[in-house]
Amino acid sequence: MAEAEGAALTCSGCGLALEPDFAFCPRCGAARRPGQAAPEADRRQVTVLFADLSGFTALSERLDAERVRAFQNVLFETLAQTITRYDGFVEKFVGDAVLAVFGAPVAHEDDPARACDAALEMLERVAALSREWAVRLGQPVTLHVGIHTGPVVAGSLGGAAGDAYAVTGDTVNTTSRLLTAATPGTILTSEATRGLAQHRFAFESAGELMLRGKTEPFVVHRLVGALAEPGSSRGLAALGLAAPLVGRTDELDQLLSAFERMERGRTQVVSLVGEAGTGKSRLIAEFLARLDADGRLARTAVRRAACSSLGEPTYGVFGALFREAYQVEPADPTAIAPVLSYVLGLEGEVHPDIEPEQLQRQIVLAARALVERRVEREPLLLLVEDRHWADIASVDLLRQVVDQLPDRPLMVLLSHRPDTTPPLVTRAAQSVIRVAPLSTDETRALVAGFFGASADLEPLQDFIAGRSGGNPLFVEEIVRSLVGRGVLQREGGRWSCATVSEAVVPPTLHGLLLSRVDGLPVAARRLLQEAAVLGATFDGALLRAVATEPGAIDAELARFAEADFVQPLGQWPERARYRFTHGLVHEVVYQNLLLSRRTELHERVGRALEQAAGPRPERLSDLEALGHHWSLSADKLRGARYLVAAGDWARAVYANDDAIRHYDRALQTLAECPGGGGDARTAHERLADLLGLTGRRAEALAHYEAVRKDSERDGDRVAAARVQRKIGGLYWEAGDRERAGACFTSGLELLGEHDDPIERAHLFQEMGRLAFRAGDNAGAITWAERALAEATHEEEAATEPERVREATTMRAQAYNTLGVALARTGRLTEAVEQIERSIGLAETRDLLQAACRGYTNLGVLFSSLDPRRSIETCLRGLETAKKVGDLGFQSRLYANLAVAYCALTDRCEAEGIEAAQTAIDLDRRLGLLDHLAVPLIVLGQIHQCHGEHREAFAMYEEALGLAEQIGEPQLLFPCYDGLATLYLDAGNTGQAEAYLTKAQEVCARAGVEPDALMVLPFLC
């Protein structure tokens, strides 16, 4: 593609003269080096620059075509040179305009600033051209420019070999609108570009544009010029946030002791090495601040140079270090003056007669003399930041000077990134300080440093620690982008953070991260992308199975580890796993992929996983991975089914939050695929079951309603009845017994005589519980017996294990209902028998939910008869309820526990009150209004017992309000009874009698003896 080394390089595609270090032709995108493939098309953030000659049409109408053409050639050459100088890419010349891209095919960390620099330089150079051509053209000429930063698809999109590299996307169209709006001689930029370049350039507001197809006005700015004193792009001062230095005590100590050795006359060369953003500059700033605070900086001369990412001219860095401090007089008597002036950039050339070797020697001599003279006066600290961009000549010169002056009060402090090696010093003392990433704790401390330590910061700390890889710059930029997206908000003096889940690469870091990836050869980059599709951590064997070139994997992985893209995990080569060192690098590589390629790769991974896991994958991790990859492939339905299976798996081991997550994701996936209706119904229902269990009733209801509508539409009566029953259950929990009853009845109506016996058993069982809670014990017994008959019959008849299990569950539940109804009618021994039978059945078949109910009721039956046994039963029940994740039963059990503790008077104070309070809190949190009255009454009784009448009144009053709403005798009675005795104690016999009458009326209505309600307060 290019001509032989040494000869002038021209692009074989378009003939443009190429700089020697160019990998791709900036004009046509052809690869320069032989054998190097053109970059594949990808998605990336770039800065687009559109420049156009103002009034060109008029010019070409007026002038001869040949003259116009001649001018155009010169103009285009000038513009292309400027763009190339900032490593931009000339996408195309259209008419009299040029479209340039900064950030493709190769990204830089400062592309927006490069575009601004290029635009300003273009204006300047065209002004010069105008002066030159004004006479021939008959008028002066000028440019107008538009600049915008945003996402594009970049690459040779046609895929055919000769197709030119191009960028497409809304970002390009928007830039062209900015160009149109720019008046002659001006540069208009978008807010996005300004935000990324404002630390180096001055902008003026230029109002708003309305763009086609957009409702929001588009804010634009005029680029005025480069700032005389550019600021730093680092830090969050603009947001009013600053964090103290975190960690780095060892590194600071090392710097300070090197400084002390230098003060004692031993020349020191210290290199600070670390990735971009790890805090090298910050460390230097802290080091200088410490010296200053100790008064030592005043006795030391400090000279500093910061290298530009565009590279430095020969001796540029050395010149920058000394230029200002040394006004070399032309009449300097020493022989070194002319050479020194040259090195310091004060004079353009040296005498042409000097031989190169001789010149080299003279330069070293001059530089040495310069430094030597300086350190005679006071210690000298030379600071070179970002030495990876320094010119080789300067670094070499510094090295030779320090080696010739190894015993002076001289310290050279260099900072650089790991891809550059420290200079090889032989005689001066040298040390290398590695600036490692912050630990997870330090990263969290840094976040706390910005926002102050507070409990609600934790999710944010977790999120940032997980993605920043301990890089403080990444921490800052993630914070900045969260503020930009409104996730982090300041209200008054306080910051609050909405849930952060979505991973977005901060626009400020995009170029920095992508530039590392763009530095890889095409094949390596492809492999890194394939790894990124596997995930932030990935399996070596799986990568081999999906890689386009599996043969090269080992070598490439070693290269990735070397370049700190990935880290190996564990020591077993045959089961090697790897992790992307930075979450952000993983994201940028993944997002760099075209959507079509992502989809295709996810499918490849899905197939490889299926092959590895076999036809019936059983491990949760396999199901999750299969669900993830297939749901991002073209076969989304397949993905959704795996996700539902993963949800089922998690649900079976009571990992409810995980199960909810999987079902949720399955539903999101199904929403995107036609024909997934049946699957969606299953996922909705299972999700709702779990949401109900964990107290998220409103959400559960919405999912059930979706299933109900669907089932009724499709004429699936059993499903419709089942969902009616579940909806009824939710209403019941919320204290709306009437609505619950209506749901159960309508479920039974939906279900014909011959429909599913299990569903019938369920509905009978629910009716039985409802009757019991309404005080209709005879009705409860009848319903429970009907449920028992259906369940027993089905348990024998069914063949599928799932159905047998459900029939058994129904049986266990029916025994329970029988038991509590018997208890209420005074047949206590039989009641205990039935409930113990229920628990026994549930335990042997692992039906934990049913077991919870049994423990709850058994605990109540024992509470006054045998408090110790009651406590034991409740604790067993609690353990089970926690395992199942059922918060409703936990609350019931805590309430019962409180009663039992209080029966054992020595534990009432310590444990009884706490248990009752826990139950109250749980009920309030979950909105369990059908139960909240219970722990309130229990706590009321405890207060009453301790003579705390005021507190007792408060509890009873609240409980009574709830009990009257619900109308349940077992709740109303203790409220009336308790209030009656409280009034009696207070000497208010009138009120006491009124409540006593009410208590008696409740018993009469329910047909039970007061004793039955006294002894057995709350059964379910």
Ligand SMILES: Nc1ncnc2c1ncn2[C@@H]1O[C@H](COP(=O)(O)OP(=O)(O)OP(=O)(O)O)[C@@H](O)[C@H]1O
């Ligand atoms: N230990 C630290 N505690 C608190 N903030 C830090 C720490 N280290 C770095 N920072 C902050 O993180 C940002 C990036 O750090 P800095 O600019 O020093 O990185 P760098 O290593 O010099 O990067 P580059 O290689 O790009 O020059 C800065 O805003 C800095 O103040």
Ligand SMILES: [Mg+2]
């Ligand atoms: Mg720095």
